[in-house]
Amino acid sequence: MNDFVARAVRLLLRVVVIAMGLVLFASLLVAALVLALVWVLRAGWARLTGRPVTPWVMRMDPRTGFSTVFRSTERWSSSRRGAAAPADAGEEAAASRRGGILPGAAQVTDVEAREVR
Secondary structure, eight states: OHHHHHHHHHHHHHHHHHHHHHHHHHHHHHHHHHHHHHHHHHHHHHHHHTOOOOOOOOSSOTHHHHHHHHHHHHHHHHHHTTOOOOHHHHHHHHHHHTTTOSTTGGGOOSSOOOOOO
């Protein structure tokens, strides 16, 4: 009797795991199909209205995070070492970073100017 119950439980467990896998696969397939349908409708509407079909893009470059943290670390490490930079050098560096535009931006203290891309 114990052997029969063990086999039944194993079979039931296998059926449940397979069913869960099929549900996961079906839900991912439905999500992909909905995304494809939205893309086709969007592209069709763009063609119908005469606009160019624009791709979906990631508007943020993930590599900028590293460079931001790296620049932040350089700034803090140089101030801890006691290296005092001249005031003119800081303004020139800031002007070169922003391309020499936005006069008076050095007086702004709550934001940091970035390059225009």
